[in-house]
Amino acid sequence: MNIDELSLSFGEKIVFSLSALYGRYGYSQYKMSKFEEYDLYARNKAFLISDGVITFTDTNGKLMALKPDVTLSIIKNSKDEEKTVQKVYYNENVYRTDKGNGAFKEIMQVGLECIGRIDSYSISEVILLACKSLKAISESSVLDISHSGFVSGVIDSFGIPEENKARVLKCISEKNVHELHTICSDASLSEEKINALKSLITTCGAPDEALPVIKSAFEGLAETGSLTQLSAVISALSDDSVKDMLRIDFSVVDDVNYYNGIVFKGFVEGIPTVVLSGGQYDKLMQRMNRKSGAIGFAVYLDTLERFVDTKNDYDVDCVVLYNESTDLLSLSRFINSLILQGKSVTAQWEAPDGIRYKELIEFFDGEVTEG
Amino acid sequence: MKTMLNVALPKGRLGEKVYAMFEKAGFECPSIKENSRKLIFENEEVGVRYFWVKPSDVAIYVERGAADVGVAGKDILLEYEPDVYELLDLDIGKCRMAVAAMENFRDDTHRTLRVATKFTNIARQYYLSKGRDIDIIHLNGSIEIAPILGLSDVIVDIVETGTTLKENQLQVFETIVPISARLIANKANYKFKEEQIEKIVAEIAAQGKA
Numbered sequence: 001m002n003i004d005e006l007s008l009s010f011g012e013k014i015v016f017s018l019s020a021l022y023g024r025y026g027y028s029q030y031k032m033s034k035f036e037e038y039d040l041y042a043r044n045k046a047f048l049i050s051d052g053v054i055t056f057t058d059t060n061g062k063l064m065a066l067k068p069d070v071t072l073s074i075i076k077n078s079k080d081e082e083k084t085v086q087k088v089y090y091n092e093n094v095y096r097t098d099k100g101n102g103a104f105k106e107i108m109q110v111g112l113e114c115i116g117r118i119d120s121y122s123i124s125e126v127i128l129l130a131c132k133s134l135k136a137i138s139e140s141s142v143l144d145i146s147h148s149g150f151v152s153g154v155i156d157s158f159g160i161p162e163e164n165k166a167r168v169l170k171c172i173s174e175k176n177v178h179e180l181h182t183i184c185s186d187a188s189l190s191e192e193k194i195n196a197l198k199s200l201i202t203t204c205g206a207p208d209e210a211l212p213v214i215k216s217a218f219e220g221l222a223e224t225g226s227l228t229q230l231s232a233v234i235s236a237l238s239d240d241s242v243k244d245m246l247r248i249d250f251s252v253v254d255d256v257n258y259y260n261g262i263v264f265k266g267f268v269e270g271i272p273t274v275v276l277s278g279g280q281y282d283k284l285m286q287r288m289n290r291k292s293g294a295i296g297f298a299v300y301l302d303t304l305e306r307f308v309d310t311k312n313d314y315d316v317d318c319v320v321l322y323n324e325s326t327d328l329l330s331l332s333r334f335i336n337s338l339i340l341q342g343k344s345v346t347a348q349w350e351a352p353d354g355i356r357y358k359e360l361i362e363f364f365d366g367e368v369t370e371g
Numbered sequence: 372m373k374t375m376l377n378v379a380l381p382k383g384r385l386g387e388k389v390y391a392m393f394e395k396a397g398f399e400c401p402s403i404k405e406n407s408r409k410l411i412f413e414n415e416e417v418g419v420r421y422f423w424v425k426p427s428d429v430a431i432y433v434e435r436g437a438a439d440v441g442v443a444g445k446d447i448l449l450e451y452e453p454d455v456y457e458l459l460d461l462d463i464g465k466c467r468m469a470v471a472a473m474e475n476f477r478d479d480t481h482r483t484l485r486v487a488t489k490f491t492n493i494a495r496q497y498y499l500s501k502g503r504d505i506d507i508i509h510l511n512g513s514i515e516i517a518p519i520l521g522l523s524d525v526i527v528d529i530v531e532t533g534t535t536l537k538e539n540q541l542q543v544f545e546t547i548v549p550i551s552a553r554l555i556a557n558k559a560n561y562k563f564k565e566e567q568i569e570k571i572v573a574e575i576a577a578q579g580k581a
């Protein structure tokens with residue numbers, strides 16, 4: 001089967017190229033049902049990006065949901081692996097509410113998950129694939145990396161009062177130095193600790209430059225072990241062009257109740273929202289009674305809709321008009337000959353209103369007249 | 372060609388003050404001072420494009436990436452919770468979000484408190500944190516008359532000097548949060564225009580300290 005590349009949308013091309021990419025790294029496709037028992041999401045509501053879930057009652061009375069998320073279903077169906085890693089990828093539609101108007105949206109999502117014995121190599125491979133996924137969309141893209149365990153560990157060890165922890169995390173995610181200062185001063189944190197926390201916001205950039213600064217700002221703290229892991233993962237990346245698109249940025253904060261390790265978000269120049277998001281979520285695995293580790297990411301294909309200007313000047317190349325006296329066999333042959341020339345054709349009795357075409361061809365009585 | 376930095380300014384006096392800060396920071400655009408009905412102004416030489424928008428819309432322009440940076444009141448950021456970076460407190464447009472009521476108001480805690488406000492999210496979160504049961508009445512303006520007419524027990528609104536409240540026999544009972552104008556940035560665009568944005572942040576922060 002030959003697929004005409006021109007007939008594919010940019011998003012569809014990305015789906016094909018990412019599926020092929022993940023396949024080459026030994027990931028197998030994970031196909032799943034559109035529905036899942038609602039209970040799965042009710043138990044892990046905070047993990048979902050949006051609150052809304054479309055529910056309905058199954059024929060046997062069970063409350064079901066249209067999948068708002070893929071990861072939970074994959075974990076639910078996974079087995080604990082001690083020595084190996086189960087590597088899967090998916091391209092699935094998920095159903096979520098839109099933040100702006102609260103209406104449900106169908107979103108095409110491509111992503112991958114690694115479940116089992118997650119070591120620095122597995123993490124490094126997932127980061128490599130995240131970078132390559134972004135590059136498939138655009139050369140001008142960046143992957144911001146942070147470490148959830150490090151950030152939450154620092155906040156815990158600094159003795160920030162429980163009621164303020166979420167506010168401090170929010171300030172870090174907003175790069176909000178002024179409010180971080182106020183909250184920490186009110187909590188009577190030492191100037192030294194406040195400055196160290198501020199450096200989490202102000203230090204971002206290439207790993208080689210940013211990581212040493214952060215390490216020295218938090219010197220002596222046990223949590224810096226996480227930074228050593230982060231360095232190890234980054235240095236295990238074999239592709240230099242990928243290394244150039246990595247940036248350390250601790251404003252990437254995901255729910256610390258689920259994510260324990262490295263977390264990352266991908267951005268593409270020209271797209272105003274996050275395009276790719278992922279991380280290591282061992283804590284979610286534990287909540288779902290699994291012993292294995294896990295890491296994965298998702299690419300939000302709905303964000304690509306307006307990225308490439310696919311505006312066509314014409315709806316069709318040729319409009320071929322025929323009437324009751326036209327010989328149908330010669331009409332069919334004529335249309336085939338145009339298609340063989342690589343043109344798109346619509347046969348009509350008269351040109352439809354509002355259609356934009358390059359050529360109008362009258363094919364009456366076996367004769368061609370161009371309009 | 373220089374990459375253009377798109378800046379959403381809030382229409383009005385606050386916006387003019389903000390523009391003055393940007394101008395001082397080296398991002399001048401003389402055409403903006405000409406008296407005209409135009410809404411977009413650019414200076415290709417320094418690589419900046421300004422546009423005037425309704426103050427409550429600035430966060431939307433920035434969150435959706437039509438503007439790279441913008442200036443919005445903390446009230447708007449708390450109410451709509453846009454997913455943006457909040458890079459700087461500009462220390463201008465200062466006021467506070469407060470609970471006000473008639474001077475003789477006494478909170479009757481065994482009844483649901485009726486709260487009239489434009490800022491329903493802020494009011495809801497504030498009373499949720501206090502565990503108080505409330506009935507929110509969303510109004511779009513002239514909030515002050517709600518307690519006078521018995522429509523609500525209290526109002527949650529922005530208080531600047533308190534003159535309007537006083538003239539309507541109202542007074543502030545609690546301050547929820549201090550408000551001022553904040554410099555915000557689109558998270559994705561920040562990655563690709565970091566140098567320009569950080570230059571503005573540094574220059575304007577230095578103006579505040581001077």
